[in-house]
Amino acid sequence: MIQIGARNMQNYTLLRRVGRSKLPVLLKRGMAATLEEWLLAAEYIMSEGNYQVVLCERGVRTFAQHTRNTLDLAAVPAVRRISHLPIIIDASHGTGKNYMVTPLARAGVAVGADGLMIEVHSKPEEALSDGAQALTLDEFEQMATEVRAIHEVIS
Amino acid sequence: MIQIGARNMQNYTLLRRVGRSKLPVLLKRGMAATLEEWLLAAEYIMSEGNYQVVLCERGVRTFAQHTRNTLDLAAVPAVRRISHLPIIIDASHGTGKNYMVTPLARAGVAVGADGLMIEVHSKPEEALSDGAQALTLDEFEQMATEVRAIHEVIS
Amino acid sequence: MIQIGARNMQNYTLLRRVGRSKLPVLLKRGMAATLEEWLLAAEYIMSEGNYQVVLCERGVRTFAQHTRNTLDLAAVPAVRRISHLPIIIDASHGTGKNYMVTPLARAGVAVGADGLMIEVHSKPEEALSDGAQALTLDEFEQMATEVRAIHEVIS
Amino acid sequence: MIQIGARNMQNYTLLRRVGRSKLPVLLKRGMAATLEEWLLAAEYIMSEGNYQVVLCERGVRTFAQHTRNTLDLAAVPAVRRISHLPIIIDASHGTGKNYMVTPLARAGVAVGADGLMIEVHSKPEEALSDGAQALTLDEFEQMATEVRAIHEVIS
Numbered sequence: 001m002i003q004i005g006a007r008n009m010q011n012y013t014l015l016r017r018v019g020r021s022k023l024p025v026l027l028k029r030g031m032a033a034t035l036e037e038w039l040l041a042a043e044y045i046m047s048e049g050n051y052q053v054v055l056c057e058r059g060v061r062t063f064a065q066h067t068r069n070t071l072d073l074a075a076v077p078a079v080r081r082i083s084h085l086p087i088i089i090d091a092s093h094g095t096g097k098n099y100m101v102t103p104l105a106r107a108g109v110a111v112g113a114d115g116l117m118i119e120v121h122s123k124p125e126e127a128l129s130d131g132a133q134a135l136t137l138d139e140f141e142q143m144a145t146e147v148r149a150i151h152e153v154i155s
Numbered sequence: 156m157i158q159i160g161a162r163n164m165q166n167y168t169l170l171r172r173v174g175r176s177k178l179p180v181l182l183k184r185g186m187a188a189t190l191e192e193w194l195l196a197a198e199y200i201m202s203e204g205n206y207q208v209v210l211c212e213r214g215v216r217t218f219a220q221h222t223r224n225t226l227d228l229a230a231v232p233a234v235r236r237i238s239h240l241p242i243i244i245d246a247s248h249g250t251g252k253n254y255m256v257t258p259l260a261r262a263g264v265a266v267g268a269d270g271l272m273i274e275v276h277s278k279p280e281e282a283l284s285d286g287a288q289a290l291t292l293d294e295f296e297q298m299a300t301e302v303r304a305i306h307e308v309i310s
Numbered sequence: 311m312i313q314i315g316a317r318n319m320q321n322y323t324l325l326r327r328v329g330r331s332k333l334p335v336l337l338k339r340g341m342a343a344t345l346e347e348w349l350l351a352a353e354y355i356m357s358e359g360n361y362q363v364v365l366c367e368r369g370v371r372t373f374a375q376h377t378r379n380t381l382d383l384a385a386v387p388a389v390r391r392i393s394h395l396p397i398i399i400d401a402s403h404g405t406g407k408n409y410m411v412t413p414l415a416r417a418g419v420a421v422g423a424d425g426l427m428i429e430v431h432s433k434p435e436e437a438l439s440d441g442a443q444a445l446t447l448d449e450f451e452q453m454a455t456e457v458r459a460i461h462e463v464i465s
Numbered sequence: 466m467i468q469i470g471a472r473n474m475q476n477y478t479l480l481r482r483v484g485r486s487k488l489p490v491l492l493k494r495g496m497a498a499t500l501e502e503w504l505l506a507a508e509y510i511m512s513e514g515n516y517q518v519v520l521c522e523r524g525v526r527t528f529a530q531h532t533r534n535t536l537d538l539a540a541v542p543a544v545r546r547i548s549h550l551p552i553i554i555d556a557s558h559g560t561g562k563n564y565m566v567t568p569l570a571r572a573g574v575a576v577g578a579d580g581l582m583i584e585v586h587s588k589p590e591e592a593l594s595d596g597a598q599a600l601t602l603d604e605f606e607q608m609a610t611e612v613r614a615i616h617e618v619i620s
Contacts, residue, residue, distance in 0.1 A: 010472035011479075032497035032526040035221050061373045061497040062217045062225070066190050066233040070217070073228060074250055077258045078221040095229055103232045103266045110265035110305055111258045146308060150265055153304040165317035166324075187342035187371040216342040218526045345531050372527045372535070376500050376543040380527070383538060384560055387568045388531040405539055413542045413576045420575035420615055421568045456618060460575055463614040 006030050006058060009041050019048025026054050028090070031061045035075060039083055055079060055087040056117060059094035068096025068133075071104055073111045080112065088115035092133045098124065101135055102143040109147045110154065116147065161185050161213060164196050174203025181209050183245070186216045190230060194238055210234060210242040211272060214249035223251025223288075226259055228266045235267065243270035247288045253279065256290055257298040264302040265309065271302065316340050316368060319351050329358025336364050338400070341371045345385060349393055365389060365397040366427060369404035378406025378443075381414055383421045390422065398425035402443045408434065411445055412453040419457045420464065426457065471495050471523060474506050484513025491519050493555070496526045500540060504548055520544060520552040521582060524559035533561025533598075536569055538576045545577065553580035557598045563589065566600055567608040574612040575619065581612065 001024045008014055009030035018025050025045055029038045042053045057076065059069025071094040079087050089108030091101045105116050121127045121134035135143060156179045163169055164185035173180050180200055184193050197208045212231065214224025226249040234242050244263030246256045260271050276282045276289035290298060311334045318324055319340035328335050335355055339348050352363045367386065369379025381404040389397050399418030401411045415426050431437045431444035445453060466489045473479055474495035483490050490510055494503050507518045522541065524534025536559040544552050554573030556566045570581050586592045586599040600608060 007475035011476050014476075031495075032218060034219065060217060060219065060225070062215060062227075063187060063371045063373055064189065064215065064227060064230075067229045070215070070225060070227050071229060072217075072219060072225055073262050074222045074226060074255055074259060075219075077255045081254070099236070100229055100232045104229060106265035106309065107228050107262035110261035112261075149308040150305055153301060153308065154261065162320035166321050169321075185341075187340075216528045218528055342528060344529065370527060370529065370535070372525060372537075373497060374499065374525065374537060374539075377539045380525070380535060380537050381539060382527075382529060382535050383572050384532045384536060384565055384569060385529075387565045391564070409546070410539055410542045414539060416575035416577075416619065417538050417572035420571035422571075459618040460615055463611060463618065464571065 001026055001054075004028060004041075009033055009038065012044055015041055015044035016048050019045040019050045021050055023050075024052035024054065025050060026056050026088075028056045028058050029060070029075070031059075031069070033060075035078055035082070039079070039085075042083075042085060053085055054115075055083075055085050056090050057087060057094070057113075058090035058117075067094075067100065069094055071095065071108075073107055076108075076111045076113050086114040088117055089113045090117040092117065092119040092130070092135075096133050098133055098135065098139075101133060102139065102146070105143055106146055106150055109150045112154065118143070156181055156209075159183060159196075164188055164193065167199055170196055170199035171203050174200040174205045176205055178205075179207035179209065180205060181211050181243075183211045183213050184215070184230070186214075186224070188215075190233055190237070194234070194240075197238075197240060208240055209270075210238075210240050211245050212242065212249070212268075213245035213272075222249075222255065224249055226250065226263075228262060231263075231266045231268050241269040243272055244268045245272040247272065247274040247285070247290075251288050253288055253290065253294075256288060257294065257301070260298055261301055261305055264305045267309065273298070311336055311364075314338060319343055319348065322354055325351055325354035326358050329355040329360045331360055333360075334362035334364065335360065336366050336398075338366045338368050339370070339385070341369075341379070343370075345388055345392070349389070349395075352393075352395060363395055364425075365393075365395050366400050367397065367404070367423075368400035368427075377404075377410065379404055381405065381418075383417055386418075386421045386423050396424040398427055399423045400427040402427065402429040402440070402445075406443050408443055408445065408449075411443060412449065412456070415453055416456055416460055419460045422464065428453070466491055466519075469493060469506075474498055474503065477509055480506055480509035481513050484510040484515045486515055488515075489517035489519060490515060491521050491553075493521045493523050494525070494540070496524075496534070498525075500543055500547070504544070504550075507548075507550060518550055519580075520548075520550050521555050522552065522559070522578075523555035523582075532559075532565065534559055536560065536573075538572055541573075541576045541578050551579040553582055554578045555582040557582065557584040557595070557600075561598050563598055563600065563604075566598060567604065567611070570608055571611055571615055574615045577619065583608070 062070040091105040124134040246260040279289040372380040401415040434444040527535040556570040589599040
């Protein structure tokens with residue numbers, strides 16, 4: 001799968017190029033992108049023939065300082081109303097803090113997201129990058145159990 | 156219970172006055188309040204002897220236009236870390252749209268909130284105010300079933 | 311003159327009370343207030359009979375970290391279009407940093423504001439509060455010379 | 466001159482490519498970019514050997530609805546403190562409205578910017594794009610007279 005990062009959400013040359021690929025594309029929402037801009041970016045990819053686009057909400061930039069970004073979970077029902085594209089939640093970049101990842105992953109599934117992006121590391125303290133937001137394998141297993149149960153509740 | 160609305164979160168005279176009441180106080184987060192400012196507002200109440208304070212996240216003001224406010228669910232784990240106060244989610248004002256209330260209510264419970272505030276009306280189309288974000292009685296019953304099940308999962 | 315601070319811009323009881331005063335009122339813009347909310351707050355005052363209201367732009371809360379608040383100078387021409395009320399710029403609270411006060415004061419006059427609010431202290435390092443954003447008397451004199459000249463240019 | 470638009474401020478491949486050009490580069494600030502991110506983007510260009518970089522503040526995205534973007538004029542003194550790069554103000558995109566362009570252009574010069582970007586059209590009502598924010602030739606001439614006089618005041 002090809003990932004288009006938040007900083008490149010409006011790099012139209014890149015969007016059109018991955019639109020000519022056969023690989024599915026994960027399109028992260030830009031830091032200050034409206035839903036319209038995000039879906040329009042997806043259109044750039046699809047207009048070249050690649051319809052395998054997955055949207056990823058990873059938080060927007062606000063005044064709030066207790067997280068790296070503010071996860072906008074209302075984007076999930078809002079996108080559902082106007083698009084058929086699947087949408088997932090990046091609970092790791094969306095918070096930037098290990099202890100918030102599992103609660104927000106649970107919330108992401110509960111709000112109706114089609115999937116999660118979670119950073120995991122066997123030894124987060126030795127991670128080359130983003131160790132502060134990585135789950136250990138044990139934490140991941142616990143999280144997976146919880147989100148699976150929540151998914152069953154809402155199905 | 157006394158509710159202090161978002162617009163009055165930093166009305167210090169009012170905060171001190173309800174601090175001298177025997178009634179519990181629901182303290183809504185200001186539209187652009189940091190967690191520090193919010194908890195400091197709670198301190199104004201408690202410094203007068205009233206410790207029955209409940210925090211209520213009701214969304215913050217951002218550039219996003221698909222909701223009335225952007226619900227900042229990460230505030231729940233963040234507040235947990237630094238305060239003993241209970242915290243609830245207002246999924247009605249926090250979204251402003253009927254069809255988003257149930258998904259965000261589920262997310263609020265999943266992220267670990269201690270409660271929900273939900274507007275309900277037997278005939279939303281006849282509501283004197285905020286009808287656009289009210290649940291019907293049937294919708295509320297369905298929501299209650301779902302959030303109860305999610306609450307069991309995470310307990 | 312009575313000053314209503316940003317935190318009290320929507321304290322409607324207070325607004326109505328100062329509306330019954332004979333004193334002029336300085337109404338600061340709330341940290342996340344739209345122009346409509348700000349002018350509506352002014353209406354609360356005027357509806358009680360006090361028409362001597364002066365608006366004060368003092369910056370809004372954004373993601374930007376290089377200032378305490380982001381001064382929204384476009385509010386000046388925007389308010390001019392829809393209101394007869396005078397509007398001034400608080401270049402001290404609007405920036406929070408001494409070295410930015412004079413440039414933003416000049417910009418405030420250049421954009422068409424009717425006045426400025428500037429904090430001055432004979433010895434800023436000994437100020438009981440807000441010393442970091444105070445001008446010395448010499449700095450103030452220099453600023454006053456510059457803004458007077460700019461005011462002449464645009465008159 | 467090559468212009469890097471706000472949407473491409475963090476398109477690192479493009480930044481490095483223009484860094485190998487001999488042409489000067491206008492680097493617009495991203496819609497939600499901090500000063501650090503903006504200056505780091507300039508470093509990507511300069512690290513390839515092209516030191517002719519001009520920064521352009523064109524407004525950031527906030528909750529405010531009376532302008533297309535919120536011009537952050539405090540960025541000018543802030544950038545001056547930490548960088549030698551020239552910085553200009555885009556008063557057209559930064560406001561999106563014809564009647565705000567001249568006041569904000571004056572403010573931009575008054576705050577200390579090294580230049581302005583202004584959209585002009587002989588017949589704005591016939592412009593293929595951005596006509597709503599274009600000045601007529603007469604308006605531009607008047608604006609130029611005013612900003613020249615302000616520039617003299619602060620020199």
